[in-house]
Amino acid sequence: MAHRALDTPLALEAGGAAIADSRVMGRMALLAAAAFGYIVILAPLIFVCWLSFFSNEIVTFPPSGYTLRWFAHIFDQNNFVSGFVTSLQVGIAAMIGGLILGVPASVVLARHRFPGRETLNTLLVLPLVVPGIVAGTAIYVFQIEIELATELPLLGSLAGLVLAHIMITIPWTVRLLTASFAGFDRSIEEAALNLGATPVQAFLKATLPVIKPGIVAAALFSFVISFGNLEMTLFLIAPGQTTLPIAILQYLEWRIDPTIAAVSLLQIGLIGAGMLIADRYVKLTRVL
Amino acid sequence: MARLQLSGLTKTYGDFQAVAGIDLDIAQGELVVMLGPSGCGKTTTLRMVAGFVSPTAGAIRLGGQDITKRPSWRRNTGLVFQSYALFPHLTAAENVGFGLRMRKLPQAEIASKVAEALRLVRLEGLAERLPRELSGGQQQRVALARALVIEPDVLLLDEPLSNLDAKLRAEVRVEIRELQRKLGLTTIMVTHDQEEALTMADRLVVMSHGKVQQIGSQRELYEHPTNAFVAGFVGRTNFLLGRVESPGLFRSESGLAIRCSEAASTHGRKLALRPERLSIASAVTDADNAFSGTVEFASYLGGILEYYVRLTPQDRLLVQAPNKIGDPVHAIGDRVFLQWPAQASLVLAEDGGSTS
Numbered sequence: 205m206a207h208r209a210l211d212t213p214l215a216l217e218a219g220g221a222a223i224a225d226s227r228v229m230g231r232m233a234l235l236a237a238a239a240f241g242y243i244v245i246l247a248p249l250i251f252v253c254w255l256s257f258f259s260n261e262i263v264t265f266p267p268s269g270y271t272l273r274w275f276a277h278i279f280d281q282n283n284f285v286s287g288f289v290t291s292l293q294v295g296i297a298a299m300i301g302g303l304i305l306g307v308p309a310s311v312v313l314a315r316h317r318f319p320g321r322e323t324l325n326t327l328l329v330l331p332l333v334v335p336g337i338v339a340g341t342a343i344y345v346f347q348i349e350i351e352l353a354t355e356l357p358l359l360g361s362l363a364g365l366v367l368a369h370i371m372i373t374i375p376w377t378v379r380l381l382t383a384s385f386a387g388f389d390r391s392i393e394e395a396a397l398n399l400g401a402t403p404v405q406a407f408l409k410a411t412l413p414v415i416k417p418g419i420v421a422a423a424l425f426s427f428v429i430s431f432g433n434l435e436m437t438l439f440l441i442a443p444g445q446t447t448l449p450i451a452i453l454q455y456l457e458w459r460i461d462p463t464i465a466a467v468s469l470l471q472i473g474l475i476g477a478g479m480l481i482a483d484r485y486v487k488l489t490r491v492l
Numbered sequence: 493m494a495r496l497q498l499s500g501l502t503k504t505y506g507d508f509q510a511v512a513g514i515d516l517d518i519a520q521g522e523l524v525v526m527l528g529p530s531g532c533g534k535t536t537t538l539r540m541v542a543g544f545v546s547p548t549a550g551a552i553r554l555g556g557q558d559i560t561k562r563p564s565w566r567r568n569t570g571l572v573f574q575s576y577a578l579f580p581h582l583t584a585a586e587n588v589g590f591g592l593r594m595r596k597l598p599q600a601e602i603a604s605k606v607a608e609a610l611r612l613v614r615l616e617g618l619a620e621r622l623p624r625e626l627s628g629g630q631q632q633r634v635a636l637a638r639a640l641v642i643e644p645d646v647l648l649l650d651e652p653l654s655n656l657d658a659k660l661r662a663e664v665r666v667e668i669r670e671l672q673r674k675l676g677l678t679t680i681m682v683t684h685d686q687e688e689a690l691t692m693a694d695r696l697v698v699m700s701h702g703k704v705q706q707i708g709s710q711r712e713l714y715e716h717p718t719n720a721f722v723a724g725f726v727g728r729t730n731f732l733l734g735r736v737e738s739p740g741l742f743r744s745e746s747g748l749a750i751r752c753s754e755a756a757s758t759h760g761r762k763l764a765l766r767p768e769r770l771s772i773a774s775a776v777t778d779a780d781n782a783f784s785g786t787v788e789f790a791s792y793l794g795g796i797l798e799y800y801v802r803l804t805p806q807d808r809l810l811v812q813a814p815n816k817i818g819d820p821v822h823a824i825g826d827r828v829f830l831q832w833p834a835q836a837s838l839v840l841a842e843d844g845g846s847t848s
Binding site: 389395397398400401403406410413414416 | 564580
């Protein structure tokens, strides 16, 4: 009897330890999964950064030394510089165009119920699903047809490229902005109307400031998408002109040195800086 | 400041009549409360006055002018929203000044009016705070100041207190009422809270199913409800079903013969009894109506005692008795007598909204 009485608390303790053990195991498993996820996401990024400082012209492991000359090399390549400028121009134009089209579209989608609304919503996301090569070919043919019919010099023009880029940025702009407008408390706009603001004033002074984070996010997304686009742009760019991704591809056809890693690092840094600056003004984390 | 007249104001959505022909004349400086359950059309009516909903038929006249077709930004109404609808990116002072900036007043005048409005709602020290840095009660006062500062012809309050806790609500009720009186503002308030309505109103409009059920003072609604809906919505009521057998006698479906006023309409199908108009005792005294019953539930609420008394298998009545010294406190299971004078028996028609 005496030893039975002693047994019970011991058994309880063992049980408690087992529970604690399984909790620790669970936490470890979660941490491991998270760490694996982060490695998968960040590895290419870290690798590219690392690579851009290798001194070997042909990438070998381990590198025989480190250098900054690839960064200097970028600026000797006219293609990279002019490609960057073109990409920047197209990206900004596509961003502005995307917003001009996306804001009214999103207002209508978020605020009005009409037949075919769901269909329209789906159609607007479709450019995401169409492979870039296919879209590129299709737009190329389309632009030829338009040029033949109207004699507008669309093919190979910057305007033609921007229009195509707007098409692929629209799904992002519309999705982000629709979410912003749908989450917006319309009584705020009504309050402005009640206080004497015309509908336009109410939209500019009450609605837009409130959904600013959504707009900045949409602008940033469309810029990044346009800036990095390769497949579609290949079909639409004028002979002799390049965007940055095309310049990188052309460079890769002849050489595989760390210059492209250096270019990528600059590009990542530039866009990252853009995001940080934007984040100072609006909390992007709230919408992304 | 102006007189507000609604005539035949109607709003239909397809087959659904949200507001079915409201006639209401609100005097300059009067506070009228529209009271009713959700979906009764009170908010739609308010939004028609503000200009956010365009009426299907009828007219709105403000200060003698027909404003039915005027867009909301040219109406000069001051609306306090249920959600307050403050501009989240503007400070309290900028929120209050918004309407004045839209009216293109000189900067200096705006500043002094804003300061005065904030002082009126006792928020002087918080002018530079953003809405999210203010408590619910403070936000509510910013919304009120923002609506007052434009000197509206009519102040519109859409359930302005429903987001405040009970204690604050009781305070703000009195504050708003005092401000409204002081400024002499013509005001419509919408609420589903009858206590709020009774405390604040000069006159009440009880609505149901898009129709006005009754317009009157607190006392008129409580003592002379025009139908069972109003009697049930304002205050607590016992209902007995039955019909008027002969002048002055109501026969309930359960067989009780109840004395009522001889003037009572013979079309009445419901008898309403206010719980505090019934008296409860162990023995019969002289009264028009006296029925024996059994106490089924008793609550000691301090100031009053509440009982549920079973008279017949169908009829259980709520009785409120003042807690006076010397009065017996009855317990569950006690045999008691319920008594009331004939004038306390209100014979009423069915709910106006559902019958027509």
